[in-house]
Amino acid sequence: MDRCTLCSIGGIPIDGSGPLNAKILIIGEAPNQEEDRRREYFKGKAGDMLTESLTKVGLSRDHVRLENALACRPPSNRTPTDDEIAACRPRLFKLIEQVNPTVIMPLGYVALKAIEGGGSIRKRQGIPKKVNGRWVIPAMHPAFYLIRNGLGSEDLVDALGIARDYAYPTDLNKSYTLLNQIDLITEWYDYVKGDCTRLAMDIESQNLALDAPWLGIGFAYRTGGAVYIPLRTGSFFQRSRRKGDAEKKGGKKKKALVDIVDFWPANIMPKVLGIISDILTSGTFKITTHNGGYDLRRLSYEGDAYDFQHTWAFDTYLADYLLNENKFLDERALGHLTTR
Numbered sequence: 001m002d003r004c005t006l007c008s009i010g011g012i013p014i015d016g017s018g019p020l021n022a023k024i025l026i027i028g029e030a031p032n033q034e035e036d037r038r039r040e041y042f043k044g045k046a047g048d049m050l051t052e053s054l055t056k057v058g059l060s061r062d063h064v065r066l067e068n069a070l071a072c073r074p075p076s077n078r079t080p081t082d083d084e085i086a087a088c089r090p091r092l093f094k095l096i097e098q099v100n101p102t103v104i105m106p107l108g109y110v111a112l113k114a115i116e117g118g119g120s121i122r123k124r125q126g127i128p129k130k131v132n133g134r135w136v137i138p139a140m141h142p143a144f145y146l147i148r149n150g151l152g153s154e155d156l157v158d159a160l161g162i163a164r165d166y167a168y169p170t171d172l173n174k175s176y177t178l179l180n181q182i183d184l185i186t187e188w189y190d191y192v193k194g195d196c197t198r199l200a201m202d203i204e205s206q207n208l209a210l211d212a213p214w215l216g217i218g219f220a221y222r223t224g225g226a227v228y229i230p231l232r233t234g235s236f237f238q239r240s241r242r243k244g245d246a247e248k249k250g251g252k253k254k255k256a257l258v259d260i261v262d263f264w265p266a267n268i269m270p271k272v273l274g275i276i277s278d279i280l281t282s283g284t285f286k287i288t289t290h291n292g293g294y295d296l297r298r299l300s301y302e303g304d305a306y307d308f309q310h311t312w313a314f315d316t317y318l319a320d321y322l323l324n325e326n327k328f329l330d331e332r333a334l335g336h337l338t339t340r
Contacts, residue, residue: 004072007087011072014039016095022065023167025101026050027092029110029141030070030080041066049142049153050107057161065099067092069106069114085114096134102167104134105159108141123259126159127233128166128180130265137163177227182268185229189275192221193284198313200226200288201280203295206234206260210298213260217276229272230263277305286313290334293318 004013014031017040026042034044042050054060070080070088092114096104106112109121115136116124124138139159145152165178179185192199200220205212213232220226264272279285280299287308289295292315299306316334 006091007072007084009070009072009074009084011036011074013071014041014068016041016065016067018061018063018065020065020099022063022099023102024059024064024105024163025096025099025103026064026066026105026107027111027115028066028068029108030068031073032077033073036073041068045146046142049146049150049156053142053153053157053160056157057164059160059164065101067095069111080110082113085110089114102135103163104131104136105163106136106138108144111141112138125155126162127259127261128162128263135163135166137166176225179227179229180263182264182271185272185275188227189279192219196221196285198286198288199279201292201295201308202290203298204228205298208294211301212298214298214302215260216263219279229276231269231272232260233263234260273305280306280308281311283311285311287311288314288316290315291317 002012003010014035028041031041032044032046035041035047041047051061054064069085069092071091074080074084104115106115106121112119112121112124116131121138121140125140126137128135128137130136137159139156140152142153142156145156166180177184177188179188201217203217204215206215215232215234216228216230218226218228262269280287289312292312296307296309296312299308
């Protein structure tokens with residue numbers, strides 16, 4: 001085997017594995033000693049964790065292409081230098097064009113730097129971003145969780161689940177769909193305009209404050225059929241509660257949504273908001289909610305374009321109150337009502 005001359009490492013490059021037409025391309029950082037010995041990426045404990053995480057979201061190695069930002073092992077497994085990353089980038093980008101994936105998933109800082117030129121992996125993990133026509137969804141490398149005895153590894157599973165949903169859009173006629181492309185939104189909108197007169201609606205905000213960031217909106221249009229339109233997104237991290245809260249909750253941790261960013265590019269967001277406004281206010285649909293008074297007040301902060309009070313036809317929360325006004329608040333939760 002010939003040694004590589006692209007940078008000072010001068011190692012023997014390792015070929016990637018997995019189908020060359022995969023919809024998901026996973027990019028690690030650089031080969032370690034075990035991978036160099038076995039001539040294959042993602043072997044050893046980190047590879048095992050990746051395989052297990054893929055399985056948890058219904059994927060396998062046969063669904064993804066596995067590559068590394070660097071094709072050769074740096075001496076003593078040291079972190080690759082900026083010059084080495086830059087030297088190997090043309091090889092990586094040529095391979096991306098060959099595979100032509102829907103989703104690129106850089107694992108770790110080095111891989112993110114190779115794809116986007118830099119940035120904080122902690123702030124970017126799990127956040128989809130269109131780069132050169134492809135979705136880039138970074139995550140921490142499995143090795144990051146291994147040195148922490150697996151703590152927080154569910155974030156890797158979450159990110160892989162997002163990558164799966166972006167790579168394999170759901171059939172609108174079958175199940176629940178994330179409308180993460182403007183073409184999917186318009187396709188669904190045309191579908192329901194021709195077939196529906198009533199929609200159930202729910203908005204998602206960062207918290208219950210009326211001025212909290214509006215994250216997205218969901219619509220149910222038939223039994224077993226619903227869609228979610230994201231507007232803003234963020235990255236989830238394990239954050240410790242304050243000491244007193246942690247003691248009350250048995251020392252458990254919670255996930256906090258941080259680093260809120262617009263999901264859509266500036267030229268697409270007005271189109272998405274225009275469709276949402278039309279759905280809520282045009283009169284084409286009668287709107288059903290659960291505790292829709294909150295949604296109505298919250299959307300008033302976004303402007304009159306989302307004032308759905310004239311198309312608001314039914315509210316399950318208010319209906320339950322009329323049937324029994326003496327319930328505790330948590331007994332009016334939608335989960336309680338659906339079981340009855």
